[in-house]
Amino acid sequence: GAVVSQHPSRVICKSGTSVKIECRSLDFQATTMFWYRQFPKQSLMLMATSNEGSKATYEQGVEKDKFLINHASLTLSTLTVTSAHPEDSSFYICSASPPGSGGAKYFGPGTRLTVT
Amino acid sequence: QKEVEQDPGPLSVPEGAIVSLNCTYSNSAFQYFMWYRQYSRKGPELLMYTYSSGNKEDGRFTAQVDKSSKYISLFIRDSQPSDSATYLCAMSAVGGANSKLTFGKGITLSVRP
Numbered sequence: 012g013a014v015v016s017q018h019p020s021r022v023i024c025k026s027g028t029s030v031k032i033e034c035r036s037l038d039f040q041a042t043t044m045f046w047y048r049q050f051p052k053q054s055l056m057l058m059a060t061s062n063e064g065s066k067a068t069y070e071q072g073v074e075k076d077k078f079l080i081n082h083a084s085l086t087l088s089t090l091t092v093t094s095a096h097p098e099d100s101s102f103y104i105c106s107a108s109p110p111g112s113g114g115a116k117y118f119g120p121g122t123r124l125t126v127t
Numbered sequence: 128q129k130e131v132e133q134d135p136g137p138l139s140v141p142e143g144a145i146v147s148l149n150c151t152y153s154n155s156a157f158q159y160f161m162w163y164r165q166y167s168r169k170g171p172e173l174l175m176y177t178y179s180s181g182n183k184e185d186g187r188f189t190a191q192v193d194k195s196s197k198y199i200s201l202f203i204r205d206s207q208p209s210d211s212a213t214y215l216c217a218m219s220a221v222g223g224a225n226s227k228l229t230f231g232k233g234i235t236l237s238v239r240p
Contacts, residue, residue, distance in 0.1 A: 012173060043225040054215060054232045055171070060225065104170050107224070113178065114159055114222035118170035 013109040014038050017119035024095055025127055032090045032122045034061075034105030040085035041107035045116070046078075049102040061088040061105075095126040130154050133216055133231030141239050146203040150216035150231045153197065157218040160192050161228070162201045165213045174214075175201065178222070206238045 014037040024030050034044055042063045047055040059080050060068040067080035077099075079091040092099050102123050106116040133150045140146055148162075158179055163171035175190035177183045177199075183190045189202040199218075203210055216231040 015170075017170075041224065045227070054230045057227060060227070062225075102168070108226075110224070112224075113176070114219060114224065114226040115161060115173060115176040116217075116228060117173060118163075121168070121170045123168065 013107075013112070013117040015105065015107055015117050015119040017103075017105060017122050019122060020120060021123040021125070023125045023127060026096055027094055029091055029093045030095055030124060032092070032103055032105075032124070034088045034090070034107075034119055036086045036107050036109075039107075039109035041088075041109075042085060044082060044088040044105055044107045046080060046088070046090050047104045047106070049104060049121075055104065058090075063088075092124065095124070097126045100124055100126045130229050131216065131218065131231045134234050135232065136234035137237060138234055139237045139239060140206055142206060142208060144206050144238070146201075146206050146210070146236060146238075148201040148203075148214050148216075148234055148236070150199050150218075151197055152199075152218060152229075154220065154229075155194075155197065156220040157197075157229070158194075159219045159222050159226070160190070160199050161217040162188075162190055163215040163217060164210075165215060165233070167212075171215060206236075208238045208240050211237050 044061040061082040082088040104121040106118045162175040165171040180194045187204045191200040213233045215233040217228040219226040
């Protein structure tokens with residue numbers, strides 16, 4: 012299957028700082044990527060749709076000024092959590108669909124963010 | 128009523144058992160159906176992808192879609208301890224790279240040696 016990577020796999024930061032998470036499609040180009048967050052023992056919650064070369068589309072209730080998304084190339088999308096607080100601690104996962112997959116989504120391994 | 132309902136579990140079975148995982152949905156526009164397996168602290172892994180009604184088999188896994196009943200299933204034959212994970216169903220109304228998925232809550236499966 013298609014490969015999506017994320018970096019870092021885990022990060023610990025202090026309250027008030029910003030953290031950048033990268034999502035890369037390694038063997039295909041992705042004009043669209045999706046960002047999710049997942050709390051323990053819960054399903055995935057879609058945060059935003061990242062579009063290459065244009066602004067991201069955020070789901071209702073997601074603060075776009077807090078979760079900055081940049082999709083600067085066809086293989087890279089970044090999520091920056093600005094002025095992080097302990098309640099932002101979560102598991103962040105990205106996904107993308109390779110061309111010709113009919114929309115089947117492949118997920119990255121996830122990034123565990125802990126804000127102290 | 129949630130758009131996608133999934134049996135909450137957890138589910139525990141002995142090794143070698145046949146496992147049946149199910150989801151129901153309310154949106155008749157859904158046409159694309161996926162099953163994901165997620166190990167603890169990992170991203171979801173795509174297991175099965177089907178379009179419209181019918182069956183699809185891949186090794187020990189069989190996915191079934193019954194659009195008339197708005198019901199999908201994943202069967203795991205000869206279950207192994209390595210199958211212990213959370214299983215999520217997901218679906219969308221349209222295909223394509225920019226289609227959004229709607230997920231079930233997931234069910235945690237434990238296969239006892």
